[in-house]
Amino acid sequence: MTAITLDRPAPVARRVSPAGWFRHTMTLAWRSLVQIRHNPMELMDLSVQPIMFLLLFTYVFGGAIAGSTGDYLQFALPGLIAQNMLFATLSTGVGLNSDITKGVFDRLRSLPIARSAPLTGRIVADTLKQVWAFGLFLGLGLVLGFRVHTGVAGVLGALALLLTFALAMSWISVLIGVIASEPEKVQIFAFSILMPITFTSNAFVETSTMPTWLQKWVDVNPVSHIADAVRGLLTGGPVAGHATISLIWALALAVVFAPLAVRAFKNRV
Amino acid sequence: MRYAIQARGLVKRYGATKALDGVDLEVPQGRLLGVLGPNGAGKTTAVRILATLLRPDGGRAEVGGFDVVRQAHQARSLIGLTGQYAAVDEALTGMENLGMIGRLLGMTRPAAKARAAELLDRFGLSDAGGRAAKTFSGGMRRRLDLAASLVGRPQVLFLDEPTTGLDPRSRTDLWGVVRGLQSEGVTVLLTTQYLEEADQLAEDIVVFDHGKVIAEGTPDELKARTGAQILEVRPVHAGHLGLVSSVVADVLGVTPDLTGGTAVAGVQDPAVVPAIVRRLDDLGVVAAELSLRRSSLDEVFLALTGHRADDETTDETAKAAQEVAA
Structure with a gap:
């Protein structure tokens, strides 16, 4: 048997280089993605759920809401994509919380690695999951009859807008993930916020069909603006106004929640 | 004598509770120090400070000559930590868990794989190495956890209640591994509630109670102290x-x-x-x-503190405060 411990080569680095930070981030992003392979539930979240929502909304509500499933799909797919993006930001907080409560986080923090790597690695992985979900929605949508009227630039623009907003949202997710005492609570807490917010928007139904008091909220709801911006970017129509408002919301969320999340993060760990 | 771990006057407060109330520790290179004490005595807090996970409110500590606060990064490159709960990623295989740590420590992919395979073999996990860790038994998880803390060939190893909750056989197995590390010259700080464990493994013992060191010495000296x-x-x-x-x-x-x-x-x-x-x-x-x-260490503990080592009721408040803060 070989000796398990040997004297480590003497000079010890004083801090992590940017290249080291990048490598640590990528290794931990890899870890988040490999987890999916051993965790069928996460695969469900990432793939089965979007497919199910898309089919249910199109074929169950489509006729009643828009008169035909085809017309409804054209209207609702951008909304579904926006909703899914918001819910997917949860995974950052859930994953972080489970690392903290299970002690994996302590192990990582006892290693000579960049302090932020456990966070940045997770965010890189979650961004890739967002890209995957976007592709899945769009691909399946196309099969079911959704038509992109703009082009590749429009599609990439929509993806970029969604990822930017998701990144801003993930600060909220991180904050909840750090404060919550267990992963299930992250899910329950976030669900009870996200569900009403996404449904009181124009993601699935035209605003004009709602009572006027609700319309007032729907018009300011950031989800409405993201849904409209994605609509415009995929199927044509006004983009600039909605995209600008979405980005302002994203910036505001980041400005408010990033410092809170970082502070909570430093206190907890 | 060179000390691998040296701490002076460590203080850590959680609200009104003092989890550590001026703790001094010295562990010469290559020795195994057993930190003995009931729940809430401050053992875990001390380990977390020495392993750079927690900043002390007072006092200072060095590991391998590096200050655990100001030179935390250097200190981290010398240490291995196995906490109270098996901190393995349950969704990864044993191989992936260890490989990930190797990669984080800067090993090349093949080197990380080779090191992981070597450790799996050493801990009798080769056959299970390709399975997700969530399918492992409690004892296997602890072994994987310990293996994970050894990937970087640490000079100083912190074992925080490594056998709590293990069945007697897994416990004996783990003791064997710790003895092996001792013989290779690794400095070990081991906390335990089990007096038998300290008696079996430790060359030196300190006894914690209410955030203070109330006794120290070799197991024999401690037993002799009660006279x-x-x-x-x-x-x-x-x-x-x-x-x-x-x-x-x-x-x-x-x-x-x-x-x-x-x-x-x-x-x-x-x-x-x-x-x-x-x-x-x-x-x-x-x-x-x-x-x-x-007299057994149990009787020694009773004589020193006036209560038994497994008497948890006296320290519920301190423990609760510690948990809230952690």
Whole structure:
């Protein structure tokens, strides 16, 4: 048997280089993605759920809401994509919380690695999951009859807008993930916020069909603006106004929640 | 003498509770220090400070000559940590868990794989190495956790209650591994609630209670400190226990404890034992068991603190405060 411990080569680095930070981030992003392979539930979240929502909304509500499933799909797919993006930001907080409560986080923090790597690695992985979900929605949508009227630039623009907003949202997710005492609570807490917010928007139904008091909220709801911006970017129509408002919301969320999340993060760990 | 771990006056407060109240620790290179104490005594807090996970409110500590606050990064490159809970990623295989750590420590992919395979082999996990860790038994997880803390060949290893919750066999296995590390010259700081564990493994022991070091020394020194050996007498006929009790009380001047049908009492002077044997013989009492032994660490702990090591009630508040803060 070989000796398990040997004297480590003497000079010890004083801090992590940017290249080291990048490598640590990528290794931990890899870890988040490999987890999916051993965790069928996460695969469900990432793939089965979007497919199910898309089919249910199109074929169950489509006729009643828009008169035909085809017309409804054209209207609702951008909304579904926006909703899914918001819910997917949860995974950052859930994953972080489970690392903290299970002690994996302590192990990582006892290693000579960049302090932020456990966070940045997770965010890189979650961004890739967002890209995957976007592709899945769009691909399946196309099969079911959704038509992109703009082009590749429009599609990439929509993806970029969604990822930017998701990144801003993930600060909220991180904050909840750090404060919550267990992963299930992250899910329950976030669900009870996200569900009403996404449904009181124009993601699935035209605003004009709602009572006027609700319309007032729907018009300011950031989800409405993201849904409209994605609509415009995929199927044509006004983009600039909605995209600008979405980005302002994203910036505001980041400005408010990033410092809170970082502070909570430093206190907890 | 070179110290691998040196701490002076460590203080950590959680609100009004002092989890650590001025703790000094010194562990010479290559020694195994057992930190003994009940729940909430501050053992975990001390380990978390020494492993750079927690900043002390007062005092300072060095690991391998590096200050754990100001030179935390350097200190981290020398240490390995196995916490109270098996901190393995349950959704990764054993191989992936260890490989990930190798990669984080800057090994190339093949080197990380080779190191992972070597450790899996050493901890008897080769066959399970390709399975997700969530399918592992408790003992296997702990072994994987310990393996994970060894990927970087640490010079100083922190083991925080490594056998809590393990079955006796897994515990003995883990002791074997720790002894192996000792023989390779790794400095180990091990916390435990089990006096037997400290007795088995530790070369030096410090006893924590309420955030303070209340005693230190080798296991033998600690046992000698209570000054007493323990006399145990169990009569063949349970009915004779009363007679035994009165004889022992008469000769030793202390009333023996009679729990479990055995008279147990502390003895200052071993020369009195023959007198007891003669008196019992005169009375026709036959002893099924009559022994004189050194006091166990359990009895030492009782003598030092006034409460038993597994008596958790006294420290509930400190423990609760610690959990809230953690």
